[in-house]
Amino acid sequence: MAEAVAEQKKEKISATRALRLALSNRKTGFMALFGFASGLPFSLFLGTLYAWLSEAEVDLETMGVFSLIGLAYAFQFLWSPLVDRLDIPGLRRLGKRKQWIAPMQLLLGIILLTMAFLEPRSQLGWFSLLAGIGAFASATQDIVINAWRIDVADEEATLDILSTVTQMGFRLAALVGGALGLIIAARIGWPETYLIMGGIMLAIGIAGLFAPDADVDAATATSEHAAKTAELYEVGEIAPKQRNLALAAVGILWAWAIGTVLVFMVRSMTALPEDRPNPTEFTATYGPLIIIATIVIPAFIAAYLVKLKKDGKYVITEGRVAGKRDGLILDQLYRALVLPLVEFVGRMGWSLVLILALVLTYRICDAIWGVFAYPFYLGELNYTNDEVAFASKFFGVGAIVAGLALGGYMLTVIGRMATLTLGALLAALTNLLYADLAIGGATMQAGSDLIGFTALIQWMAPFGSEGLPRLTFTIMFENLAIGIAGAAYIAWLSSIVSKGYSAVQYALLASLTLLVATLGRGALGEMIENQGYYDVFILTTFIGFIAVVLCILEWIREKTAGRRSGVVTPDATHEVATGA
Template sequence: MADAKSDTTRAENQKPGWRTVLRSLGQAKTAYMLLFGFAAGLPYALVLGTLYAWLSDSGEIDLETMGVFSLIGLAYAFKFLWSPALDRVDIPGLRRLGKRKQWIVTAQMIIGVALVSLSFIAPSNETIALFSLLAGLAAFASATQDVVIDAWRVDVADEVATIDILSTVYQMGYRIAALVGGALALFMAERTDWPTVYLTMGGIMLLVGISGLWAPDTDASATLDADDHDLADPHGLRVTGQIVPRVRAWALAAVGVLWGWALVTVGIFMVRSLTSNPDARPDSVEFISNMGPLIVIATVVVPALIAAWLVRVQRGGQHVIPATFDGSEPTTQTGKTMSPYAATSSMDRAMDHLYRALVLPLTDLVGRLGWAIIIVIALVLTYRITDAIWGTFAYPFYLGELEYTKDEVAVASKFFGVGALILGLAVGGYMLTAIGRMLTLTLGAFLAAITNLLYADLAIGGVRVQAVSDTIGFTRLVSALGGDERLATLMMAIAGENIAVGIAGAAFVAYLSSIVSRGYSAVQYALLSSLTLLVGTLGRGALGQMIEERGYFDVFILTTLIGMFAVVLCIIEWVRQARSGRAQNAPPPDPEAAPAE
């Protein structure tokens, strides 16, 4: 009887439609996911957007100095560089909060303190150093928070609060925060002052951090037991079938040197930019264009090749600990001969810890996906490239090319556009539940690509978009509210694109969350999501040049075609998953649930 009841409950949980969605929304995990999404989006909007408005209003900070603040965004682009520490290092005194929650709460409190501190400093040439330091601290803590929240989402997902629903809710919270930290912050500043705005926003972040103390998390006690069950080999790396320590040491050294070089390179660049005189400051766009690909090669491509080699030799039985030895007996107190592979020093145990933090996330991903890793990376690189590249040129297109006013753009993009985006996320979340992840991912890619044609039409007069707006009565509605047909045309195009981007965004985050392992979710998700951000940045220079030479119409046709390439990759990945027999809505694998073979 109990088994029958369990089967009935499981079947109800798997039914597509609004019943499943509503059941998921009633979970505490889902409510905290909305809160954490808001906490992730708020500092991003305040530090990389609204802060420039405050600096402009001060009248004492020149544009060149403001340009230095763009370096703060590097924390988000290269956040994967310190993600291994977030996956394996515990904060003293806070470990009992939970594996992920200890970092989430700490990061949110740091962000709140940094924003509150900014409210007591008037930006000027004398205070700009301290001002930039606090803004940089907030950005670093925000990027750190993003890494851990992404991992938390993967870790806590279950059959009710599914990864698809959690991914959608997260983005809804993020977009709401963008509206609060953008439009609402500007509204408040107009009626009060900037210190009041940042004091208020900092207070909100502190409240979120305090609320996070009660959020569900991975079982801290289970994590403690897993880490401490065998002091000789706490990571299970010195048993039969595992790579011998000597080979692991060489692999760790190679990956460590590459990641260390990337960290030092980015660090030196930021220090030079913030401390040198204005004439000697390096160009941030040039740095990302020139060094960005090298950093990706050093931290992703080469380590992935090393991981692939490790997987290959282990599966082939080469360079592995033979069955006659077992490193779990480090002493001879029982009369046994000590294994030559045992961890006999703190250096050995430190190497095991670093190997598990830095190399195993890569070997796990490559080992599970095999050659399909190429398809996955290609999909990650192309899926969001159309809107990632286009976003930089949106305002020049609206204000310069189409000659809309700032008020019109604010109404169409910030208010109406955000509403359309949230609607798209809601539709995407329902589609994930009703028709499945891969079909939603593929349709999202197609819609995100094809809606670029709406802007292509605007670039040559907007006749077709206006005709649709007139036909469905949207033009009359906008006119009744005080607008005109030109504003209705812009709002129609933005609505179409944002709904499509919302659907695609919900599907893409759910897809990324589904292919990472729970044990290594922080590193794996940070790597994949950072690739998406970096590629969009690298392509903007070429796109800007094309706009200058060919105009916006040709650019929108090109971005549509690029988006179609992503559609093809989605179909290939869909077929691959179907052939592998992977359940689309199954929770991500947990490599720590069973010992390695």
């Protein structure tokens, strides 16, 4: 008994020390900086910019063009193979990831500074062009920052802590670029506000030059590229003819997807306001088709290649050195488009079905529900704009940051899968809090009164109605749960991708949340119209419980896979240390 207590005390000390070491590591500091750099342009281009355009009296139809900016983030995975494999001439010595991160951050800083010198109404063409380029630069930065986090993680700066820190940086940037940006603009003006934000991005870009990277030796990288290409011609690898057929099929699908997005953007930018296609309808109609074309069908092709290799069919029987006649360009394209999926499918096998199911359900509550939050607060519950801003922005953002911090600590203490499962459970249960609000909020009011929260909110927000404390109480707990779940989810998602293909695999998996949002929002909106919000919250609660079950199954899968391979996972290490 005494030994067990001693072991538990030892684990507690080691967890605290591990957390302290991770937070003091320079990688963690740069991760916070990169997370902030990821969130700031996202907030400035997709939120604050519309406030500036509204103040400049730009009409709503013209503003619709700017909603195209969101497509850059929604479909960023389409060019992830490019940034994963292509080196920027003269910048490769910075590192595989930094050669993309630093230029994108500096470009974003220059764009924001330039926009500050433009007048949106009279120079709308240049303004929209810069905003569009900025959105693509921002989305590209996000791809590479996610890959950087996975590549540089080690035993000290763990993937769990880095994943938590990047989200905290992102949320703080959203607060700076959103609420603080509005406050600054109200006092000194929009051009000056964007000058400040551009200066911040330039400073981050310069500081990012000094960040560590997974590798910095261009000569080593060149030899690694050659070695990986040579591996395609070893005995047992898929024969070139079958590889090229697979590449052609995947290439056609990706070309269609990229072409579809580009044609839509050109039509939207060149058509008259009354003839412009609707971005929301485009995303809802073509979003799932693009994901099917770029992820689902290529995954089946990858599975077929894995089976051929396993069965020894259409494989190379005599190894040889790749030559010019072997078409090295095709080999590089195969490695960029097809091999990331082949590696992932081959490594996961049938477990891929479980992983995809978890990806599709884990964040479904906030992925779908977010669109209907303001109609619920303002229309259904009849709160004012000031009340919603106070509850969702002030307390809400603070609760998310607190949840992320708590989630990061839990990842260190109880392990990744335990935190992931608990986060899914909490996120599901918070839907019941909203269900209570939908029928009057008596339980939420009683809970707020019980802990003295009502008196606190009435003192902090004397402008609020008697129902503001229960709204704030509900949003606070929901965002706390979202923070915990978000920290665990990003850490888990980062852990299942391969470092060799991190940019492509992570971007592809993360993009599946788009499928959930586009397919679910229409049906959810119809359900709200027909049955009301209460039934919707009950439904999303049950969907959240499905995610909990899937988390448990994934936990079991990881433990089983770890035992079979002899590899001790971070969660397994925790269980051994605590005597579990």
